Amino acid sequence: MAVTPPPQDHDGTAVKVPWHRTPENRAVLLGIGMFTPAVLFIVALIGVPFIMAFVYAFTDVKVGSIESHFVGLENFRSILQSPSFKKALGNSFIFTIISQVLVIVGSTILSTALKDRFRGRGFVRFLVLLPWVAPISLGAIGWKWILDSLYSVINWVLVALHFYKPYSAPMWLGEPHLAMASVILVHTWRLLPFSTVIMLAGLTAIPKDIPEAAEVDGAGFWRTLFQITIPMMLPIIMVAVLFGIIFTFTDMTVVYVLTAGGPYDSTQVLPSLAFFTGILAGDLSQGAAISLFLVPIMVAVTYVMLRLAYKSEVA
């Protein structure tokens, strides 16, 4: 950068410029100004609750209590012995892993199908994106109706097709395994568009020549897909997976709206358990302790994510 000589008056003496008007300091002030809202936002909405959760996890604070005492690791000991917590921990993993596998397979298929031009592609892309842009609760409530024990349209169809007798059709949200499957499917439906958009971006970044070269070299559709396209998209698939893991592991909307964790905790996941225990049941300290369990897992995932993002950037 060129060094600007200090401004001088007519008689050659340096003019006093206010501190905040010099070019360097103006840039610093602008930077601070642009940065502050984001920092305030993060501190107020993420930092403070996080620290509060951390503090609460070591006390016996309840909703509405005016005083609290330090209890050490008592809350952790207690939740580790709770069957609900063990169940929720296992469910969180099942929920995350199965839905992510489904999302990746589904979005690979969808993005491959939506890559090439065809009549009505724009409309199909719009439809695919819809679950992502529609409010979560709205979509989940729609599914609640679709899967309802009395008014389920799926059951209505199954009965009409004589697969089941009336009133003996499956209770989608009322039987443990079916409930888990339903929750996973609805969550997959919700995450699919996001993943598809990421994958589409990855696919369009592959030069057209490369699949053509594979075609001339004699590779068919499947060989090109598995040996050329997917390996070339791997970095971006990893990004989609890791975002998906975070969105799934920390999410409770679908579970909350569809099953509220039931029946018998069979769809309870860590975030929903923390919410039910800490907010609805009023045991803030236990809720905080449960949600703290998410932290080490998320830290590990974030670390891997940043590593991969860095690696794919370097490559």
Added chain:
Amino acid sequence: MAVVETRKLTKVFKEGELGAVNDVNLETREGEFLVFLGPSGSGKTTLLRMIAGLEVPTAGEIRIGGKVVNHLTPRERGIAMVFQSYALYPHLSVYNNIAFPLKAQKVPKQTHRQKVEWAAGLLGIGHLLNRKPRELSGGERQRVALARAIVREPSVFLLDEPLSNLDAKLRASAREELESFHKRVGTTTVYVTHDQIEAMAMGDRVMVLHKGYVRQLGTPREVYDTPADTFVATFLGSPPMNLMENGDYVVGFRPEHLLPIELAPNPAIKFRLKVKNTEYLGAEWILYGTVVGGKFEGKEVISRLGSAASFEADQMYDFGVREPDLHFFERQSEKRTQPKVLAWQ
């Protein structure tokens, strides 16, 4: 056997618009090096892609080895193609890039290593087999692309501007290598370029394309010495041929044939030129001038000389073109025609 033929081959991208390729009839000769030459948008790449099977013709027929291949996929046509960008698989090593066509064509596995080494050896890249494409220079990438094309011994080679991504110096040596490579392998080759020097230097025959039409197909000597129309006449040669409208005809002569009068023995057409500018290019000089007096007053012409040191700007000199060096084209059709006796003054 492996001769590529096209019959009335046409490609129209958008209905109602001009075709990218129109009614192209073509027949390669066994083992020949055929060059498609044309400016950008002339349809040369589209034509090549139709032969490769990457583009579906709107009309017409493609035959390879006497068999109609219109409905065959690229893999069934027995061709190999080198792309302008080389299109190497970035996540595979050089070895796996070259071996990919073998795997895809289900060549027995135990022969892969031997074939890859043969192809890599032929192109002198045997020591690079463990590298990834991003670790290679432009010239090395081009050789990997060629090795990948040759490894399964295709019946026809299609090359789409394979030298255009190399710098000027490398391009000259790569051109020479490609020529000697073709001589060794002897595979029928179709080569697309917009560079006339590449076309002249490498082609056994050159097909000049313009707006999707074949303007001329002939040896480099034929297309340069007897251009079929005014487009070919001006597209080939640098600086381009001088063209003058004279009655119902367009008469052309190459800059190297417009010489000082003492070097252009009779019978010759004489011009008095006012020199505008001279350019010194090392081995030759380019002289820009304007005709003074007579029928062509004010017409700008270019001459190419071994030396123009004695010419000064804004001075007048007498120049001439030997009559055998004149090219005649019909003014209406722009097609080449027999020499005519015309009034010049």
